[in-house]
Amino acid sequence: MATLLKELPSFSTLLAAYASISAMAMLIRSILNEMVPEKMRKYIATKFTELVSIHFNSDFTFVIEDRWKAADNQIFRAAEVYLPTRVGPSSDSLLVGSNDPNDPTAPIKRSIPPDCTITDDFEGMRLKWSFSSIETKKYYVPNKRFFSLTCKKSDREKVEKKYFPYITKIAQDILNKHESLNINTYDQECSMWESAVFKHPATFETLAMEPELKQFIMDDLDAFVQRKEFFENVGRAWKRGYLLYGPPGTGKSSLVAAIANYMRYDIYDLQFQSVRNDADLRRILTSTSNRSILLIEDIDCSTNVSRDRAKPKEIVEEEEDDEPGPNRSAFDPGVTLSGLLNFIDGLWSSCGNERIIIFTTNHKDKLDPALLRPGRMDVHIYMGYCTPAGFRKLSTTYLGIKDDKLFGSIDDLLKSVEVTPAEVAQQLMISEEPKVALNGLIEFLNMKKNKVEENEAEEEEKSSKEKEAKKKKKTVERQNSMQAAETDTRCIYLT
Template sequence: MVPKRVQDYMFSILSDSFSRYFSPNFTFIIEERWQAVDNETFRAVEAYLPTRVGPATDSLLIGSNDPHNLEQSIPVDCKIIDKFEGMELEWSLRSTEAKKYFHRERRYFRLKCKKSDRERIMKSYFTYIADIAKTIISKRENLYINTYDQEAGIWDSTVFKHPATFDTLAMEPKLKQEIIKDLNAFVERRDFFQGVGRAWKRGYLLYGPPGTGKSSLVAAIANYLRYNIYDLQLQSARSDADLRRILTSTTNRSILLVEDIDCSTKASRDRTRIKDEQEEDSEDEQTHKLSSSDPGVTLSGLLNFIDGLWSSCGDERIIIFTTNHKEKLDPALLRPGRMDVHVYMGYCTPAGFRKLADAYLGINDHCLFATIENLLEDASVTPAEVAQHLMKSDQPQAILESFVEFLKTKKNETEEGK
């Protein structure tokens, strides 16, 4: 006589009560997102569990960019049994369908244990996982470069295999050592940043003519620190709120890269210059700007993104801006605390040429080196131009003779330009 829906409801109440009071098990849930940012505990478990794959594991996700070097990961619904201090723990990765206001599935880990082990797991086990994961991440073989997909609202990643290192960079040795010293100090001074009340981040501005090695320096920093790169085009952000959401979806121990910031958005440009440019805009361009539905990123939003409250949503991050025209940037962006280190990437120097000659030709000295170094003092030649010329042949004598003629031509062009 009891309706079926009432029966189901009563059964669910009794089932929940029974499991709550009589079941010996307890379940931890670790979701991918935590309080509007990436859940670092989820990332730690994601790095840790592939090292605990054993005979009891019922499925495994494998793949590789190199068929001779397979990598493994945890697929959805895979179960892994781990043992820690006499406890037997069951892990599984689950996924739920995305709701209409989410752009992708929501993943979470389930950890099933005995109720009596709950406190030990909270105090010891998760700390143990965090320490192991930190070691794994610091020694990871693959780095990733991420590009923001505006339509899907997620970061798309691909393996980053740029060969640039500080050993291969064609830049002044003194400047190179200063950058390395600054990076080491940043990584090792977490307590210092907390003690002085500053977010654990560092801002770099790389500026100079095109082809002077700004992108190569970014790659060298990533390879040196073993940090993933998030390559952000500011046009991808429709508004300041959108920019904040993009920022909070990046992970710790990463580089946030904004290339050619003077071209990315007018919010970064000197406000006096923008006013002059707007007066020169055509009527059609002005109409297009007024009809745009996306307000875009404002200067205040960009500043808050660099050193405001939202910039503290994460630890151990490096923000790198590159530009060919530092003078076009608004002075507010250049103040200490926003872009902490300004690195000028200039034309090729004698020291830079010797590094390139060693890399491309395999020689450390030659009778033409003195002539070339004297010409480099007066000719404006980028490291990219030097590298392009040196890689034309594997005959050092012929290449250097041709390069001398090239430098003489560039010197004449420079003098005529002046």
């Protein structure tokens, strides 16, 4: 050992060697800087770094952003659903909450917060997930969100071919088992959809509609779900458009809720006030999920581009002046009718499957014909005033009775008075005693009938007065004309 120690160079010798090597390295570096162009130096440095990484770093990272091209990244969505189920002792944080105001005791829901790390095992592989969210500088650009999945380089191909399809399938199974539905609204500030639990009690059984119409809608929905291959064979996007039109209070929103409950589809309620331009509209609509309902309510009030372009400009301006100011300017002028139609029935309509698009309006005559044609609004459903059949459904729902001797009087009044199902339901809710509620409804209908008759009498009297005034005006004009003619005759005679 002593002999070995004696053979080792001294510290001063090592220091001198180090100084010589450093000086030589600095000299070579200076020569390279002078002789080799900067781009070439960067290229050499990059290749050297890659070479070192290949031999000394065995990890590989997949980056999964929330958007892929112009649509939502389906792998990102699958990870959002799957990863909360894999939270274990090794996880350092977890986002929890509940968005069900109807049931405060409902089980909490899990989500992944930024900078959270989750470890998952799959077929002998140890996989490490992390979630990141980067805030953008522009307020109208959404935050950049992405997952990072780290694995061994030798497992890269296995992750792509087996693991990603696995988590996609598990996520879809989880979504299919969800008992509750969600209603989503678009948050312009955060540039993303926000959801809440949707628990509307409306069903086709409770709707105050004609039985034939309800059956027609259910049959149409059933046919839509079962005709996936038909849509593919004819080269059309798998979607269905409905237009619900009629006076306010006739049950348009209740029908939407009934369709959602019947189909078990989530609802995306789009308010055009939150849309800035066509590009923003495309991004918003392509971020909706499959098997969902896109709802655009009161489209005649939400946007000027939906109006009938065939009407004279003066008539359109007169109609706009009759509406409230906020509705008239709610739609961003940068959004065009073609931008909306392109998603409903254009090339962008193919970005998604099994979607139902529902428009509602109180004034169908104000809509542009381009919005009304088949392929955009395939089914037009008139939601009219309450009929005797609708009243019987309401009486069964609210009072628990299917017949009464007062029904005949109510039927006669409903045939002569325009009253909405909402107004009838409001009267039936006055009392739980059927006799009291029915008599109150009869009194309400008689009051409305008398008011209508009074208005008609006033209109008739007004019309008579206007006719009389016009008649008197013509008489006066005739007399003035005759006097003028007589004066002219006298002047001619004197001359």
